[in-house]
Amino acid sequence: MQPTRLFDLIPYQIAKFDKEVALAKKLNGSWVTYSSRKLKEIVDTLSLALLDYGIKPGDKVALISTNCPEWNFLDLAVQQIGAISVPMYPTITSADYEYIFGHAEVKLIFVGDESIFEKAKPVAGSLDIVSFNDIEGAIRFEDFLSRGENGDLAVLEAHKDKVRPEDLFTIIYTSGTTGRPKGVMLTHHNVLSNVMQVGKIFTAPVGTSRVLSFLPLCHIFERAASFAYIIMGYSVYYAESMETIGENLKEVKPHLFNTVPRLLEKIYDKIVAKGYELSGAKRGLFFWALNLGLKYDPGKSMGAWYDFQLKLANKLIFSKWREALGGEVLQINSGASALQPRLARVFWSAGIKVCEGYGLTETSPVISASICNFEEIRIGWVGKLIEDIEVKIAEDGEILVKGPNVMQGYYKEPELTAEALKDGWFHTGDIGELDGPYLRITDRKKEMFKTSGGKYVAPQVMENKFKESPLIDQLLVTGENRNYPSALIVPSFDGLKEYCKHKGIPYTSDAEMISKPEIIEKYDREVENANKYFAKWEQVKRYKLLGQSWTIETGELTPTMKLKRKIIHEKYKAEIDSIYSS
Incomplete structure (x- = not known):
């Protein structure tokens, strides 16, 4: 079957891959895994629980948690009954929660842990809060889930049948660099059309690859990726925390993960700091390899002498970098902000393929993505436009986008919507240039x-x-x-x-x-x-x-x-x- 709504991806994965490990989290030192079939069972039960609670099509359900399988369970369960999820960052303030709860007219809140509960409770008013962990004052997730255990699956199927591809599935409040957050309205078709195209350019083998996930699922980058992982039959392991990423990389040995440039910069700085700790010949060798890597261009022939040196540098120095990332990484996707070209060069030289992409919450999110091979990668560019998307550069240099991935608008903000969507084109606010299908970002329009x-x-x-x-x-x-x-x-x-x-x-x-x-x-x-x-x-x-x-x-x-x-x-x-x- 061809998925037309995002929750269709569950039966799609079962039919095509029937994964033994679809999702995994670490609990008390051990990995707890969920198969494709267990994922479907829990999601269906949770959908019935939501119906039993009184959640109706079009109702908004808030979701505030760090990454965990329960996040996916709820995201998919809410979709299946035609309700709308409102994900939020665990790191934002109580005042932000209060604004979004009210603006979105939230009916029910799910939280991940006690620290989030303590921020949400004072501004939740009469709203119930369900917690993935056992917290005094909150409804236990297991207790809420039990409401759906004796539900009628035929009733659920009737609800699923009424959900159309053009229906809203989420409102994502963008953090924004100024002012109040705006609620971006995305449909099943917006995100699914994007996910289907992005899935085509992953280089990790279908059905057998592992992913480590640590970027927030409430951000469209990681959330859309989570749907792509289902399509591709990847096993998704959630990092315990940002502090344990290094340890989790070595445990999971992922073939793929998403990141933001800031984290790559920190990894690079730690590597360089280690180099400074060396002395004598070892230190000289380290910085010889590093300087060699900083000159690398994967899209060009660097010459026989350079290639010989790089092969030696990889054996002596860069092999340790790859080991630190688990030793099996085939592709790293970088997004959310600009990646320094020197980082791309040095990681590619080390056999670590960092592929930069570009997009916004309003575009579900991907507009362009680097193709992770030596023939098509261009350092300093954000890759090629993905299929089904049109881009043009306005007279002032602004990037304009048209396609099935473009949002429906900003929730309850008709003036802001009209400002962003003109004549069918979404105005990104970014300045850039096109060279055939390749796109380069030069700045933010409002930041100049x-x-x-x-x-x-x-x-x-x-x-x-x-x-x-x-x-x-x-x-x-x-x-x-x-x-x-x-x-x-x-x-x-x-x-x-x-x-x-x-x-x-x-x-x-x-x-x-x-x-x-x-x-x-x-x-x-x-x-x-x-x-x-x-x-x-x-x-x-x-x-x-x-x-x-x-x-x-x-x-x-x-x-x-x-x-x-x-x-x-x-x-x-x-x-x-x-x-x-x-």
Whole structure:
């Protein structure tokens, strides 16, 4: 059968693969697995439980949890009765929960653990909360599930038959870098059309491959991927937490996983830090291999001598990198923000194929994706447009998209919808260029700014270049209506410690080190080095070193680790003003 609604993927997987391990989670030190048939049994029972509770077609059900099989159970169960899921990040605030519960008119809430329950309970009003874990004050998931154990499957089938491909299956509230979150309305057809095309370009073998999942399922990137995994017959293992990814990679030995550039940057920085710990010949060998990798281009012939050296580097150095990722990775998909080209180069040189893609929640999500082979990969581009999608570049450089994947609009926001969807084209807000089917992103339209001299500056491109320094962790380029661009810089304190150790500079505290003249001189050189890649009017003339990292919890990053520029500008107004006044 050809799936037309997302929950059709369950019988599709059973008919084609009948997996012994469809989903898995780690509990008390052991992996608990669910087969394709067990997945269907639990989802059907949960659908009947929701009906017994009183959830009707069109009702909204909130879902707030870290990744686990229960997340999938509920997502699919809600769909089968024609209700609409409203997933949320576990990391957002109670105020965000309160707004979304009210705006979406949520009827029932499911949470993953006690910390989420404690944030949701004060703003849930009279709404019941079901917990995947045993929490006092919440309905136990097992107790809720039992409501459907004696339900009539014929009643469920009647409900499933009424669900059409064009019906809404979810409202996803985008975290946004400014203002209130917007509810993106997506249908079964929006997401399924996208998933079917994306599934065609996975390189991991159908039916036998393993996936490690750790990006939040509430984000459309990982959620759509979870449906693609069902189609492809992959076994999905959920990482215990972000802290255990390294351990879980070695256990699961995945063939595929999704990530965001920020995590790849952290992996790379840890690898480089390990290199600095080496001494003598071992250290020289490490950095010889690393510098070789940074020059690599998988789409070009690098010459016999280079190939010989790279083969040696892979045997001596890069093989250890692959082992750290489980030793069997065939493809890593990177999305949600721009990937530094140097990272793509060095990972490809090490036999680790990192494939960058591009999309938005509003496009379900994929617009373009890198094809993970040597013939079609292009470093610095976000791949080829996927089938059934049209893209054109507006006069001002904005990327416009048309296709079956484009959202229905923003929930209860007709004006915002009309602004984003014009003449059938979705306006992405991103600036880019096309070369045949290949797409490149150059900046965010709303993030570009103009100096007082009338020159436009694209900060994201600059920030990526500056972050190539092992001493720079985070950076924001600013300067709208000012004489020149400046920057707030969060040092890589691990990198700074290694630098100080190498130079024999005693390291005291982070705050004290960034005020030392010899450290400031080093950062002057790092800024000067990065500035060489930009025109004079774009170059960062002055900067401020900050002693504290930007995080989701402290409010400067979105849950997908993008900079909240407005928040950062407000929070560091005094520091920015001091740059221009002194």
